[in-house]
Amino acid sequence: MLKMDEIQKRLLLEVADLHDVPMGAYNLRANGKSVGRGSSANIEITSKEDGSGIDIHIKPGTKNESVHIPVVMSESGMKETVYNDFYIGEGADVVIVAGCGIDNCGTQDSEHDGVHRFFVGENAKVKYVEKHYGSGDGMGQRILNPVTEVTMEAGSSMEMEMVQIKGVxxxxxxxxxxxxxxxxxxxxxxxxxxxxxxxxxxxxxxxxxxxxxxxxxxxxxxxxxxxxxxxxxxxxxxxxxxxxxxxxxxxxxxxxxxxxxxxxxxxxxxxxxxxxxxxxxxxQLIKLMTLGLTEKEAEEQIVNGFLK
Amino acid sequence: MLKMDEIQKRLLLEVADLHDVPMGAYNLRANGKSVGRGSSANIEITSKEDGSGIDIHIKPGTKNESVHIPVVMSESGMKETVYNDFYIGEGADVVIVAGCGIDNCGTQDSEHDGVHRFFVGENAKVKYVEKHYGSGDGMGQRILNPVTEVTMEAGSSMEMEMVQIKGVxxxxxxxxxxxxxxxxxxxxxxxxxxxxxxxxxxxxxxxxxxxxxxxxxxxxxxxxxxxxxxxxxxxxxxxxxxxxxxxxxxxxxxxxxxxxxxxxxxxxxxxxxxxxxxxxxxxQLIKLMTLGLTEKEAEEQIVNGFLK
Structure with missing residues (x-):
């Protein structure tokens, strides 16, 4: 298991639905450092030479594999910009899960700016999930400024699920x-x-x-x-x-x-x-309230359904 | 009848559906000058003191009356900005027809910029029609930059029909x-x-x-x-x-x-x-063409229906 404290584990669960090291290729970044990485036969993750981020190379034809690159921050006052480039080979069919969770109990702002570039090869298929989440009762702000750039070659397809849960x-x-x-x-x-x-x-x-x-x-x-x-x-x-x-x-x-x-x-x-x-x-509210919910509960249920 | 040449009469017909002096209050502007004006018992049209345009005062409770203020330009190289203010009294119910037609057979641009301000009183009802049209085979451009500002008091209603027919x-x-x-x-x-x-x-x-x-x-x-x-x-x-x-x-x-x-x-x-x-x-095109229309005629019919 990776070295993570309870807060980091909770963040990881929120943003990537992960309890532990994921299957397939992954790179886990915590408080500004890579704390775990795994490549597979078809997916190679390497650090950029200037240390500004990672390159993810997915071989042509790679099927039913996944890449997880979650980021968690639990120190107050951190600010980082990370550049991640994904090269998805022709005809590949993969799931990529990113996400960032920030817990800020301090007085200084914490900020993660992720710049993700995707080069999706011909006829490749990508499902991309990105979740953002913040927690912590400090006065410091939790700031996330993601940039996503996608270049799609002929016949390729991509489905992006971009979610900001709460706390940002x-x-x-x-x-x-x-x-x-x-x-x-x-x-x-x-x-x-x-x-x-x-x-x-x-x-x-x-x-x-x-x-x-x-x-x-x-x-x-x-x-x-x-x-x-x-x-x-x-x-x-x-x-x-x-x-x-x-x-x-x-x-x-x-x-x-x-x-x-x-x-x-x-x-x-x-x-x-x-x-x-x-x-x-x-x-809609009245209908749910006649079923026994309070107004607040009814509102919550409607909002959750809407954002599902 | 007003002194107008054939071109001006044609423009007037296009922008205001008028063959001659309209019923009710009116102000007709041709080539930068007022060439005809009529007020009614309830609607008074006066020139602004600085000569920049006209004020139209409509008495409270005025019903089923109309105001026509068309503008026609048939000289090449004219440029004018005109300020017209409409004061529509409480509970009035009126039709206001504006519109500008430019015929430019010359080499210089012709431009009319009309600034219309409407102060619609409580519970008043206004139907406003504004048509813009250009013609002429000169190299000079036909330019129209209308500004319309509407202040609507409680309970008032306004219906605006804003049309640019062609040639602008x-x-x-x-x-x-x-x-x-x-x-x-x-x-x-x-x-x-x-x-x-x-x-x-x-x-x-x-x-x-x-x-x-x-x-x-x-x-x-x-x-x-x-x-x-x-x-x-x-x-x-x-x-x-x-x-x-x-x-x-x-x-x-x-x-x-x-x-x-x-x-x-x-x-x-x-x-x-x-x-x-x-x-x-x-x-849609094929349907009309099977009825005997050429492709161009079919297109025209669809466009006319769409803009009706």
């Missing part, structure tokens, strides 16, 4: 993707903010190749006095299909600004967007 | 509205661009009072190498309902960028947005 005080999330012919991207983002948290999430998906497609759905819940700004942009540069959807629930004094944008630069681009912001419908 | 080379359209309690705004915008035309249309609607509501629908068709940028923003600052919709057809090498935005600053704000960009569906 400030986040600026940037995701960019460029798709070649027949590539397809599905994004499911879920953001929950509470207290005085601030979340900014920006997507820019360029459909550059014939028959490329993207479906980006972002769901957000802004509680208390938190604020969310969502910027979803789809650019159609070829005969392509793009859909974005932005559904948000506001509660208490939460505020949300949704700025989707569609840019059609080709006559055969088909782009569609929907957005809705509102509070939980009163009749 | 460059336009930057800005519309702002602030709504108090129980006020309601309906906007129907239709934009057609062709050739190398550029159209930018921006809306900012603030729902400031309890139970205010807005429904903003923009439909655009971008033909040839034209470009449209649409910026529809609804801000909910109270318990309110807001809906925006942006439907666009692209043809040939036309390009469209749609950037709607929803901002919810109050937990009881309900905001919804939809947008879609695409070309005319092939099966």
């Amino acid at each position: 005080d400030s986040t600026s999330r940037t995701t960019k993707a460029n798709l070649k012919a027949d590539a397809s991207l599905i994004v499911r983002e879920r953001l929950m903010t509470h207290g005085k948290q601030y979340a900014y999430s920006e997507y820019e998906v360029s459909l550059d190749g014939e028959n490329a497609s993207a479906d980006v759905v972002s769901r957000g819940v802004a509680k208390d006095k938190s604020y969310q700004k969502l910027d979803l942009r789809i650019v159609g540069n070829a005969a392509c299909h793009g859909h974005t959807e932005c559904d948000s629930i506001i509660m208490d004094e939460g505020r949300i600004l949704a700025v989707p944008s569609l840019e059609a630069n080709n006559v055969d681009a088909m782009l569609v967007h929907e957005a809705a912001i509102g509070k939980i419908a009163g009749d | 080379d460059s336009t930057s359209r800005t519309t702002k509205a602030n709504l108090k309690a129980d006020a309601s705004l309906i906007v129907r915008e239709r934009l057609m661009t062709h050739g190398k035309q550029y159209a930018y249309s921006e809306y900012e609607v603030s729902l400031d009072g309890e139970n205010a509501s807005a429904d903003v629908v923009s439909r655009g068709v971008a033909k040839d190498k034209s470009y449209q940028k649409l910026d529809l923003r609804i801000v909910g600052n109270a318990a309110c309902h807001g809906h925006t919709e942006c439907d666009s057809i692209i043809m040939d090498e036309g390009r469209i960028l749609a950037v709607p935005s929803l901002e919810a600053n109050n937990v009881d704000a309900m905001l919804v947005h939809e947008a879609a960009i695409g070309k005319i569906a092939g099966d």
Whole structure:
């Protein structure tokens, strides 16, 4: 077993559903250092020469394997930027699980900025899961600014599950993707903010190749006095299909600004967007309350269902 | 009859459906000068002291009356900015028709920038129609940059029909509205661009009072190498309902960028947005072509139906 304290183990469970060393390839980073790494026959993880992060090379044709690269931080006052590059070979079919958990019981801010670049080979298939979580009752902020850049070769597909569970005080999330012919991207983002948290999430998906497609759905819940700004942009540069959807629930004094944008630069681009912001419908609450739940419990159940 | 040449008469017909002097109050502006004006018992039109435009005062309770203020320009190389302020008294119910037609057969640009401000009194009801049209085979551009600012008192309602028919080379359209309690705004915008035309249309609607509501629908068709940028923003600052919709057809090498935005600053704000960009569906074309239309005729029929 890796050397981790109880807090780190709890964070690891929240962000990567892991109790122990995962199967397959992995790199576990704790408090700014790699504390465990494993490669497999098909997946090789190496440190970048300048120490700024890791390279993950997945051989062409690798099937049903996974890569876990969770990050946990339990020291107050840490600030790091890490660059991780994924090279996914042609025809591979893999699951990649990233995620960052910060526990900050101190007075100084803790910040992890992960820059992930994906080079998805022809006809490769990737499922990517990224969870962000914060805990700790210190005055120091828990800050996460992820940057995700995806380059998708012809015929490749990627499904991204981007989740900010709770406890992240400030986040600026940037995701960019460029798709070649027949590539397809599905994004499911879920953001929950509470207290005085601030979340900014920006997507820019360029459909550059014939028959490329993207479906980006972002769901957000802004509680208390938190604020969310969502910027979803789809650019159609070829005969392509793009859909974005932005559904948000506001509660208490939460505020949300949704700025989707569609840019059609080709006559055969088909782009569609929907957005809705509102509070939980009163009749939904009443229905659950007649079943015996308190108003708070009913709200919680609806929010959990919405973010599932 | 007013002194107008054939071109001016044709422009007047396009932008205001008028063959002659309209019933009710009116102000007709041609080539930078007022060439005819009429007030009614309830509607008074006066020139601003500094000559920059006109003030239109509509008495409280005025019912079923209309105001026409068309502008026609047939000289090449004219550039003017005109400020028109509308004061609509409590409980009035009126139709206001504005519109600008530019015919430019010369080599210099012709530009009309109309700044219209509406102060809509309590429980007043306004239907506003604004049409823009350009013609002429000169090299000079036909430029129209309208600014529309609407202040709506409690219980008032306004319906705006904003149409750019064709022939406008460059336009930057800005519309702002602030709504108090129980006020309601309906906007129907239709934009057609062709050739190398550029159209930018921006809306900012603030729902400031309890139970205010807005429904903003923009439909655009971008033909040839034209470009449209649409910026529809609804801000909910109270318990309110807001809906925006942006439907666009692209043809040939036309390009469209749609950037709607929803901002919810109050937990009881309900905001919804939809947008879609695409070309005319092939099966619609084929259906009309089997009825005997050529492809071009079929396209025209679909576009006309869409912009109706």
